[in-house]
Amino acid sequence: MVTDDYRDKRFLIVDDFESFQQILKRLLHDLNVKSIDTALSGSKALKLCEERTYDVIFCDFDLGKGQNGLQLIEEMRHKHLLGSGTICIIVTADSSRDAVIGSLEYKPDAYMNKPISSAELKSRLIKCLKQKNELHDINHLIDSNKLTQAIALCDQKINENSRQKNWCLKTKGQLLIRCKKWDDAEALYKTVLKGRKLFWAQLGYADVLAAKQEYQAALTAYQLAYQENSASLEAYEGAARMLINLGKPQEAQKILEQISHISARSVSRQKLLADVSKINGDFDAAAKASRKVVRLAENSIHKNAENELDLADNLTEAALHSSDDKKIRAYAKEAISTLQNTHKDNTDQNIKIQSKLIESRAYNSINDKTNAEQALDLAEKRINKNGSIANLRTQLELTKSYLQSGHKEKATTLLAQLAEQYKDNPEICAKLDKITDEPVSKIGKLDVIKANKEGIKMFDDGNYLEAVQCFLKATKNFPKHVGLRLNIIQSFIFQIKKASVNLDILEQCEKHLAVVKNIQNDHPQYKRYKSISKTLDLIIKNTKKEN
């Protein structure tokens, strides 16, 4: 149990400036603190934390090159190097938060601004210890996943009008969402919002609506949230997710790119940006976003081979869908060198096989058949040699490589086998449907039929833009589906004929067409593809002439 006396606690100070370290150390000495360790770098701090558990960690936000203070503490937390009672205080030189905002997946116990006086330090320490102490039981229940009990304890504190009631109210809302008690959560946020337009309640309310799949209402709520707090990247990200669900991935990509300018620090956001860019057929943007994912994960807990494989995959996709020779070669080269490093740095057989499989596709994108076949061959041999070792991703990458290199029979057999094997697992079914031009799962097939039916009805009624949205909604789950892409372009073309030529629409059409540009001439949609691409060409030529 924690007490609010700090003198016998173990302290760690992390700061890359020795002079700041000394100042803080002296202040703590003045407060009769006996046990103080210091670290000049994140790696030294990690090492110390592996050896002993600290009660209080002061960490400078700016640790020089590489990891920042928040990332360091996030990593400590992830590696279970922090005790449940450990207090983490981030020290900053700047009183504004925008230096720290952006990676709020982990929230420290407190921020303190330099310069710090001894009395101020003492007051803050006591406050943090009291808070930790009071919330200890609730945090313990949450950590051991006893959420209903945690909610009950939150209620108790709220009713007692405890100093921590605000924290308890916020936590209760989040816990209700985790327990899928949407209506209770919604009621909580609505009650708060009736009194004051507090940002956290606005954001929580939006999250509830999103969870209830009320996408339009959730979008409005997220928009209100970022109007209230324009620094909230969570609110922008939420709005982008809703736009994707509403069939407006173009707008979603714009928002995500806009907030990447403010802070590109979140891995999850960059992954979302890569995904939405691919829905939009913008493979350059997808490659750019996945480069950022790899770079961001470099210093954080997210670093893993999967990110590098994703990057190589997206680079290969960008090469495959480009018509600029120079670009194609540059993308392929970057993909191959990324993969060779991944292959070298990892001992996991699946990762090694996957990197060979993607490498084969990268070679194919520059028509280097020899190297492509060689890489594929090597991967196949390793899969056969190791028997049942191939995990799901290995199987998916193998399918993708077969599909891309024209090994049609092998691809079909493997897909049929996977579809059968995972027919009761909707998550894996969704993954299978994402890599093929026609869904293989039962649910996927029905979904596409439904979306097509709805969209074609709108198209027949002359509501072309609504039809586009409907097809785009489905494209989220079936990004390689040829029919849907052609439907989108056709609806756009009719919209152009109905209204007028719009350069933005034309650009979108070109991107969607690029997605299906590698269609084989025996594909059932091949004729339609040819005819639509000819029509589009004509419109583009005429537009250029007019301008």
Add this chain to the structure above:
Amino acid sequence: MKKDFDFHLASCIHDMKNAISLILNSIEQLNTDSQKDTQLHLANLNYEASRLNNDLIHLLGVYRLGSDHLHVVIDEHNIWDVVNEQYLKNEPLLQKYNIDLEIHGDEEQDWFFDPDLVASIINNIIVNTVRYTKSKIIINIEEIESFLQIEICDDGQGYPENMISNPGETEDNFDFRNGSTKLGLFFASNIAQRHTNNEKKGCIKLRNGGELGGGVFTLKLP
């Protein structure tokens, strides 16, 4: 906004230059000082450095105001804690000048505000008041007619008349010696106005008199 920013940039840099010259002077004099003078010069050093720090914070703040990067995030916090922490931050400075500071109000008082920004307003006023008060500062925290009111009273000469009429406003015949005070007030006024609750808006006020007979700075938050 552009004009305000340019204006404050100039006056603030002027003020910072003054602070640095005074710091350099004080350091020089430390070498030749008697015991009693050393205390005085250390106090001056502390004051000028605190002012320099506040100037830089405000400069950054005003820049962010202008470029729309200043984010006010309002939530419920204990106001007494925030005010007390600013007092504690400045305790060394207050001791050096032998100034007594009291906080009157309910220690359990919660209110809705942005704690970092309100803290920087309070900190600035405390540092400024150190220069103008004689011996005492009183901070009153009170809830009045659904506003939170924070009054910082001193027993000094009071604020000049032209400042009282329009605190936080810029004007053409600007006295550069007041650069620091003025910039702080401009910043404080902006932050206060960004604290809103439905139709109500926050504000700052200056007056003379009050319970210590000197200057009174008031911050009102809805």
